[in-house]
Amino acid sequence: MSDNAVYENPLISRYASREMAQLWSSEYRSQLWRRLWIILAECEQELGLPISDAQIAQLKKFEKQVDLEAVQAYERRLRHDVMAHVHAYGDQCPDAKGIIHWGATSCYVTDNGDLVLIRQGLEMVQRRLASVILKMSEFALKYRDLPCLAFTHLQPAQPTTVGKRACLWMYDLVLDLQEVEHRLSSLLARSAKGTTGTQASFLQLFEGDHEKVRKLEAMIATKLDFPSSYAVTGQTYPRKVDAQVMDALSGVAQSIHKIATDLRILSSRKEVEEPFEKDQIGSSAMAYKRNPMRSERMCSLARFVMSLQSSAAQTAAVQWMERTLDDSANRRLVIPQAFLAIDACLVLMENVATGMVVYEKQVAKYLAEELPFMATEAIMMAAVAEGADRQEVHELIRQHSVAAGLEVKQEGKPNNLLDRLKAESLFDKVDIDQLVDPVAFVGRAPQQVDEFLSNIVGPIREKFGDQAGMSVEVNV
Known part of the structure; x- marks a missing residue:
């Protein structure tokens, strides 16, 4: 049967x-x-167990030469994955066969191994997050003071700037980065805990010497580059740890889904677009289409990661007593796929952040259509300052706003509110054009961009620098 x-x-x-x-x-x-x-053999030898240098040398000789076909053959017969590996390794290392896995339970390799893999996976996610933040910061700086229409309830609201909106996106990712870093700093080794976490087998190996058992546990954690091991465990390290890691990955997915959704909305308004390649096809039927494929894919993959969060939580909740094996198959699926999917999301997000296109005239057009309504309070205050009656001005603006709004919505006409107000004698002393300058309505948005990039992104740039440059080609 072919792979296909x-x-x-x-x-x-x-x-x-x-x-x-x-x-x-x-x-x-x-x-x-x-x-x-x-590592187990080295530590046990150092603590006095009869393991020779030649045995350890033989183990090291075949460390990278794994015969997976031999492993699979053993597993079909033994129905036990770890013991299949032990036998296959022993066949290659006959002199060391008797001391492989000495005193250990399966979770010595499965759980310690998973903790190392999770750590390395989180380190990759950490670097990709930093890279996305740094790439997006360049976009935010470029458009720090470009006024655009802001939205609350997905309805036009007081203006912001394109750069400030990008800072909102980045800050979610910064919070995710902090959580990933927290999870990384919290990871410990399972080390050598034994079948139910009591270390009984190791205590027997060392003839009741508790100090040597404690040293063994500490030595293994050190060799694995963990600060220490979990204080107590059952057969496995606490599955609560998996749930916490999944919470962090789900958090990244939530942020990416939000950003990608915003980009899809902006793309539909023709204000901001993700990169679109020269020969890229948007639709098999509608040749003119420029679908936001990358953003849609990010939402799709992010939704998958968010759905996995509940699986890890349920697994942690049903680990009866010292452990149940219903975690195994679930973890084989959930943990790797969550990392793979979030990795894909971040690869796409970095690609998009590097090549986002802003159509400034379209941005200005949409803002100009709504700005007259937003400027009415400033116009009213200016007229009152010139001696007009506040209530009279308010009523006049209200009447013209309603009429202009109806023309826009019912007849599709341009917003003529400013022309209506200019024609009223109450506003003869008011420079209406000056009061509707978009820059006057964005508040401290440009300065907030500067401060955010300096105070929040600056330390990230300093910490990661060249390490964050992990750009890879976007797959099909």
């Missing part, structure tokens, strides 16, 4: 980066397990 005759995961074949896909590969995970067995 069976289902392929589109996260691998279409969306995620090669880097993230390789992290969750069977080959990398298998090599990681072997590294864990080597």
Whole structure:
């Protein structure tokens, strides 16, 4: 049967980066397990167990040479994935076969391995988030003072600037970055805890020497580059940790979905567009279409990640007593795919942030259509300052606003409110054109952009710098 005759995961074949896909590969995970067995043997030898240098050397020789076909053959017979790996490794290392996995339970490799993979996955997400923020900051700076129509309730509201809106997008991502960093700093090793977390097997190995068991646990955590290990566990590390990691990834997905949705709305208004390539086709039937494909894909993938959040929460909730195995198949699906999908979202988001196009005249047109209504309070205050009766002015503006609004909505005519007011003698002393300068209505938006880029984005740029440059080609 050819590869094309069976289902392929589109996260691998279409969306995620090669880097993230390789992290969750069977080959990398298998090599990681072997590294864990080597670490266990080294620590046990150092603490006095009869393990020779030659045995450890043999383990190291075949650390990267995993015969996955041999593993699969063993698993078909043994129905146990970890023991299949132990036997396959032992076949390659006959002198060390007897000390592989000595004193350990399966979760020694599966859980410690997963914690290393989660850490590396979060580090990739961290760098991609930083990269997106830094790329988007360039866009925000460029359009820091370009007035545009703002929306509340998806209805026209007081103006803002294009750059300020981008800062709203970035700040959500900054908060996500802080949460990812918190999760990274909180990760610990499971280390050597034994079958139900009591370390009974290791206590037996060291003939009742509690101090050596404690040292073994600490030494393994150090070799894995974790600050320490979880204080107590059952058979597994707390599945609460998975739920917390998924919360963080879901948070990134929520932010990306919001940004991409905004871009889709702006694209429909022809104000801002994502990159559109020279030969890109928007529709098989409507040749003129410029669909926001990248933003739509981000929303689709982000929605998938958000849906996975509940699965990890439910898994944590049903870990009866010291552990149930109904976590296994679920985690094999949920954790890697959440990382792969969020990676794909961030790759797309960086691509879009780098190439967003702003149609300034279209932005100005939409703002000009609504600005007369927004300027009426300033016009009223100016007229009163010149001696007009406030209530009389208010009523006159109200009447003309209603009439102008009806013409716009019912007859499709341009907004003529300003011309109507200019024709009224009450406003003869008021410079209406000056009062409707869009720049006068954006408040401190440009200064807020400057301050945000300096105070919030600046430290991110300083921390990540060149590390954040992880641009990869957007897949099909």
